[in-house]
Amino acid sequence: MAEPNSTHSIVITSIEQNVWDDIREHTALSLNRLHIEQLIEPTFFLLHQLVTNLVNTMHQNVFKQIVQVDFGFGGINSETDLNALFNCELAEHGDKNIANFCEVNNFHILLSFHDIEDAFVSISAPSFCSDAFLLSNKMIQTLGYQFQEQTIFEGSNNFSGKLVKNEALQQAVVSPTLMTLQNELNSSQAIFSKLSYSVVCFSSIGTIQAISPSILAQLNLEENNASIEIFARSISIHFYNDVIWGMALQEPDGKFENYRVRIKMHKNTEKSVLFNVSGFSDSNSTIHTLWQKITLDGGNIDNLSEGGILNEARVHNITRNYVPQLVEKKAREVVRLGSNLLSNEECNIAVLFCDIVDFTSFVEQNENEESVIHILNSVLRRVSFSVKKYGGYIDKFMGDCIMVLFRSPHDAVIAALDMQKHSYDINLLRQRAEQPKLQLRIGIHWGKVIIGNVGTPERLDWTTIGDVVNTASRIEKCCQPDGVLISERMREAIELAEKMDFKYGDTFYINVKGKKEKLAVCYAYSID
Known part of the structure; x- marks a missing residue:
């Protein structure tokens, strides 16, 4: 404060x-x-x-x-x-x-x-x-x-x-009121004209019965029958399959919402207009559709796809678990602030590496006896619980290793100790089942990193790079099984800003590949 x-x-x-x-x-x-x-x-x-x-x-x-x-x-x-x-x-x-x-x-x-x-x-x-x-x-x-x-x-x-x-x-706070039917109609008419909504009516077999001149103007088409024919031919066959002919198979008064249709500009096929379309079928099987322009695209016409938004939501639900948590959080923040690009970011951060000791040998010895993927996911799931609990972000999984980022050095250590507690519980169960231990080792370093775009436009990672990342990985390799090994810089950052609710071991020095001087480190332990 x-x-x-x-x-x-x-x-x-x-x-x-x-x-x-x-x-x-x-x-x-x-x-x-x-x-x-x-x-x-x-x-x-x-x-x-x-x-x-x-x-x-x-x-x-x-x-x-x-x-x-x-x-x-x-x-x-x-x-x-x-x-x-x-x-x-x-x-x-x-x-x-x-x-x-x-x-x-x-x-x-x-x-x-x-x-x-x-x-x-x-x-x-x-x-x-x-x-x-x-x-x-x-x-x-x-x-x-x-x-x-x-x-x-x-x-x-x-x-x-x-x-x-x-x-x-300063605007006074006004309590909301319910609109009258007439006010609602007046607002709807104003919205319709201001936002350039257009209406297109189709027969049940897909021919256009009526069309708003405004949609022709948006596509640089003249107001005549030839232009209506050009517009009809420009509509994707998917729209006719999914909507027009699909509506014919439904009950009367059926409706659809938020279907996206891309129409190429007349005489300029490098540009296209993406429309959002909703509509309903009346008792005479006429399909009334409302078209709203979403965007006019140039060279990047495939960024927003055609089809139902529900399908896009389903695809998003499948792919979102493959997107790093920090990327999704940052993307939402960027969009909320009116931008559309993830920029590079320089900041102080705690980088944690955790892996399963000798997991490669375990796989070789047990691939015919246990589900290796099931066991690996069981361990990583517990590790992820600790990450989420203490405000970390999983940057990536690398086989049996996980890389995690924390804004707070204190929270990184608390999370690491919680991971080792879960590991102890898992190994108690494995011991009772007469199965070999799966021990974790964890290394953490603190310092300035760059979180930024790495790769090509076709395949980008928004990930963390820098000496802090490399050093954290090498600290983890020097850690004893069941341990949490942290750098002296981590310890100093925690002691400056946070209360102590765990304890440290003695400081000692390790050789780190790529560094001339030895690195000061110590183990962190739970107080209990």
């Missing part, structure tokens, strides 16, 4: 910095103080948008300076050429090189959260970023805030201002 009348500052030079949890926490503290806690989520969205725009603007201007001045490419003045070089740099190296230049040359975005007056955050940025503030003006006003530009000292190259609570713009 922040101290009264204090300021908490966050310095940002890269979108890949792990600053969002910190920003969310202090946004919540400030808005609670201002008694507008109901605005926490939209305000965090606003700050995310604002910081992203400021950093992107700063990086583009800094990159322009590097290219034109430092590299001597003064002849490149075209914004198109500069943007192409900038995007190439981001694709090849991320924003790390540009962010390092910003740090060295004191270019940064500064957020300062206050505990006084009506201001909840001050924002400072290089003066060439001032236009980026304008991109968020509408949302600032919508949420009832005001951006007050602050006086800059003479000679300063920064632009600064603060977001304050504007009482005049």
Whole structure:
């Protein structure tokens, strides 16, 4: 918790910095103080948008300076050429090189959260970023805030201002009411016209009986019978099979919802429009369908597939268990904040490796007597329970080994000790059944990692890389069966931030492949 009348500052030079949890926490503290806690989520969205725009603007201007001045490419003045070089740099190296230049040359975005007056955050940025503030003006006003530009000292190259609570713009909370039938019809008509909904009526054999001119206009078609014929031929045969002729086999007044149909643009087959279609069949077997445009696609036309959304949900339910937990969580967060890409992220994290001792030999000796997959899954299931219980994320399974990430070093150790407790329980049962032990060894290291995209566009992993990962793996290899071996850096991180509810063994040193100096480690034990 922040101290009264204090300021908490966050310095940002890269979108890949792990600053969002910190920003969310202090946004919540400030808005609670201002008694507008109901605005926490939209305000965090606003700050995310604002910081992203400021950093992107700063990086583009800094990159322009590097290219034109430092590299001597003064002849490149075209914004198109500069943007192409900038995007190439981001694709090849991320924003790390540009962010390092910003740090060295004191270019940064500064957020300062206050505990006084009506201001909840001050924002400072290089003066060439001032236009980026304008991109968020509408949302600032919508949420009832005001951006007050602050006086800059003479000679300063920064632009600064603060977001304050504007009482005049704060919207009163209004209790919801039930709409009358007439109001509902009026709203429906307004929605229909504003959102460019279209109606297409089919006979039970699939011929078009009536069509809204608006759908023809969206496909660059003229309003005539020839265009209606072109539209009918453009509809996928799957739509006729699944919907039109499928409806003929159902009871009268049948209905369908959320079926996606892709129609290629007339005279521009590289583009297509994806529609969401719902409808019903009346007593005369006429099928009334409502078409809503979802997206106009260019080169990426296969990202959203055709067919029923229910089928897509079924596919998602099958594949989601194969997607790392952190990826799914991060993807949901990215979408909620209005983006569509997982960016690289640099942060401090605890990396845990756990594997089953001599499992390869066990497989060779027992493949004809026991279900090896069943036994492996039984052990990993217990390990996963501990991971979930203490807030970890499974990065990947590698045979009998599992790699797990924890934001808190303390929770990583508690989870590891819980894993060993489950292992002890499993081996008690195996011992009674006169089966060999399956012991775990666990190694944990703490430090700065990069979580980012590794691979090609056809097959990407959003995974953790860096020396911390390699070191954690090698610590695990040096661990004794049934042990939890942690680095001295882990121990120091825990002692700085957390209360102690487990104990340590004596520190000793191990040789780690790829490192000149020996690594200080110790074992962790449960107090009981």
